[in-house]
Amino acid sequence: MxxxxxxxxxxxxxxxxxxxxxxxxxxxxxxxxxxxxxxxxxxxxxxxxxxxxxxxxxxxxxxxxxxxxxxxxxxxxxxxxxxxxxxxxxxxxxxxxxxxxxxxxxxxxxxxxxARKHGEVNYYLTQFLTGHGYFCSYLHKMGKVDNATCIYEEFTVDDAYHTFFECTRFDAERRVLEDQIGHLDPDTIVEAMIRSQDVWNKVEVFVRAVLLLKKPELDRHIKG
Structure with a gap:
């Protein structure tokens, strides 16, 4: 659906x-x-x-x-x-x-x-958790871009799931995180963050790194 x-x-x-x-x-x-x-x-x-x-x-x-x-x-x-x-x-x-x-x-x-006793959300984690942010599918819905396609991978919808778990542009950042916490699973990652302050912090660093890379590149693509 x-x-x-x-x-x-x-x-x-x-x-x-x-x-x-x-x-x-x-x-x-x-x-x-x-x-x-x-x-x-x-x-x-x-x-x-x-x-x-x-x-x-x-x-x-x-x-x-x-x-x-x-x-x-x-x-x-x-x-x-x-x-x-x-x-x-x-x-x-x-x-x-x-x-x-x-x-x-x-x-x-x-x-x-x-009951959660740790884990502060911020501008970057909010985008990761909600899917509202620098993702072409969301920006297309808001009328900010012409289509929902990933600027790095043709014919692929660019949403939060694709950006953080699939997009080859961020393979290096993803490998660093997986070396630290193991395989990234979208069904369990937030649960792991809630259980551990250390995992929460490492995911936040990964999310921040990805979005700091993506934002200027997406901005240039939109303007270009």
Whole structure:
């Protein structure tokens, strides 16, 4: 599903709700299994893809960030919410049980999002995380350039994913980072940054280096 054009966010969210209903079937029984990260990741990966479509976001946007942008509660909290409501329904009634469970789930979601103790964002990392910046696909959408094609690789769409994970122009910078932290994976890089201050800092250096190289070259291409 294309980020530009196609169904509205409202319609995409409707499709997401159908997917959630399927995923959460019977979760009152198995919700506790999602406390184990290995199981949570399997289910969360499906939800993340749906949230990326709702937000029309690039693949570099992390799971926690895209869920907030899309307004989608993490699947493990949704499962726990349903289990909690089901367990108290007879005692306080269905409506009250659901209301209390939702409040608890929202509190946990906020606590989880605010729990990060390191990692400052800046002008460069914001472009990396959101895909809004010196990328021809974004600039084309804003009416700043004639097309969304990479200025280094013909017939290739230039978005944040391509710039940081694929574009051959920045192979040298990418190799330096991979020598430091291992293979770059767009599905896990932000999670690794959140876990480690050192990884966060190294990725920030890489992102800054790439964009400082790209900006003047892209500016010259636009003017030329």
């Amino acid at each position: 294309a980020n530009v054009g196609g169904p509205t966010a409202k319609k995409r969210r409707l499709l997401m709700s159908v997917t959630d209903s399927i995923i959460l079937y019977g979760c009152e029984i198995w919700a506790d299994a999602l406390q184990k990260e290995i199981y949570r990741k399997v289910v969360a990966s499906v939800q993340r893809r749906g949230a990326l479509m709702i937000a029309s976001a690039y693949r570099t946007v992390s799971e926690p960030a895209v869920l907030v942008i899309a307004g989608v509660m993490p699947i493990d909290l949704r499962a726990t919410e349903r289990k909690t409501a089901n367990s108290t329904m007879e005692e306080v009634g269905a409506k009250e049980a659901k209301a209390r469970a939702r409040i608890q789930a929202m509190q946990r979601w906020q606590e989880r999002w605010m």
